[in-house]
Amino acid sequence: MRGIDLMVGGLKLPGEKTGRNPSLEKSVKKNQSRSRVSVIIAARNNERYLAETIESALQQSIPCEVIYSDDNSIDDSLELARQYQSQGLTVLESPRHQGVCETRNRGAAASSGDYLVFLDGDDIMPANYIEEHLKAMRNDTPFVYGPAQAFGDFSIFWDAPEWEGSDIWRNNFVNTSAMWRRKVFEVAGRWREGIKTMWDWDLALRGSRLGVPRRSNATLKYRQHAASWSANNREKTHDQQEAFMPEVRKLNARVAVGSIISGRIPKLFPAWMSAVAQATRLLDNSSKPELVLLDNSNDPDFRITIEKEVSRYWSTFQTIKIIPLEERVSHNHQSEEERRDAVSRFMAHACNQLRTHMGGEIHWIIEDDIMVPIQAGADLMQALVSGWTPPNAVSGCYHNRHIPKLYVGGWWNDDASHEITDLPADPFQVDYAGTGCLMYWDSRTPRYWSSHHAGIPAHDWNWSMELTGSGGQLLMLPQVCCQHAIDDISFV
Secondary structure, three states: OOOEEEEOOOOOOOOOOOOOOHHHHHHOOOOOOOOOEEEEEEEOOOHHHHHHHHHHHHOOOOOOEEEEEEOOOOOOHHHHHHOOHHHOOEEEOOOOOOOHHHHHHHHHHHOOOOEEEEEEOOOEOOOOHHHHHHHHOOOOOOEEEOOEEEEEOOOEEEOOOOOOOOOOOOOOOOOOOOEEEHHHHHHHOOOOOOOOOOHHHHHHHHHHHHOOOEEOOOOEEEEEOOOOHHHHOHHHOHHHHHHHHHHHHHHHOOEEEEEEEOOOOHHHHHHHHHHHHHHHHOOOOOOOOEEEEEEOOOOHHHHHHHHHHHHHHOOOOOEEEEEEOOOOOOOOOOOHHHHHHHHHHHHHHHHHHHHHHOOOOEEEEEOOOEEOOOOHHHHHHHHHHOOOOOOOEEEEEOEOOOOOOOEEEEEEEOOEEEEEOOOOOOOEEOOEEOOOEEEEEHHHOOOOOOOEEOOEEOHHHHHHHHHHHOOOOEEEEEEEEOEEEOOOOOEO
């Protein structure tokens, strides 16, 4: 049987102003021939340092188109900038204060280069900065980034790791003056207007989906002074950054909801689908999630029920996929031990197949006999994106339907499992959890599900223990308390 892929809507990255502004371009007098690279200096009231910034852009070892986009300065910045027009500088004025993102986007719209570099009005590019970034650029590279050296009121070197093995969702290491391929910059949505800070991280998260970024050794000279944004804005302190980091992650992360539909409780499916859809609608991010269902029912009539029910929620999900499982559980077992072994191997295989069909940065697995509360998705996601270093995975709580006094999850020590009998009031760390209601970062968790842990048939224990055993953090949230179905009317 062929899988069904019900597409709902299309890709829509934040910020749709992807075209240039023809009237603005016509109004800008081009002072030099078209260059491969355009440097956009966006600034407001940086008269004291602006000359050094402009000269560093004009004196690059590879000639660039240089545009100064002024954000309605009330000092003599514009007069100073106009002195460089004879050297090729294009000057853009603004009749009102627009903010740094709109000012950068205005400069980009007026530029003509294939590559864009944005420079703050008090920073300096070494003479080989553009040349070194271009050397690192490949045909499939969305942007090139590098380290930064603070100078002025204090000196510190901010290194940038190689992309491979790094984790941009954990924290930002891409500064404002990365080199962007123009097409990627536009498709990614340009600088997002309307957010308070961390604009460079916000853009890097979106752009990193469109290729593999590369690191350059070119080091930006990042000026620190009493009037600079980073020194003067209280929202850029460590504590304030930690407060804003969850919002940036949440704003950009795409979510995929997945489940293995067994058909064991067919009458439950409509209520289950309704609960999943309601919880999904409360996810607080900028894009709709996708839904991926692996159908293991082997029942044509139930397949019709699945398709009918999911069709009610086309407006809730970006895409809906219903895919037949490649392998099914054999029911010819000689003992309970053989049955458990077969089920565990099947579940590991199914989870691996499910993951290959789930996109996005965050995956949320919900088993087809788990009824999630309406706030489940919002609570899980908030916990998953929070903190300077967010957890790798978070789980809801639900009772073991075979031993109702126990919750699914717990700790492993002395070569034995220790399951949870009572829930504390606050989120707590565990060594392992089930897949009944599990949300995780796709890039920060084990890629492969195996069937056994320490000889015990438990695919979820194996995955969890691989995660926590390597230093990852798995949290269980007592406020996300789910019902575990025994049949279509009975729950534990």
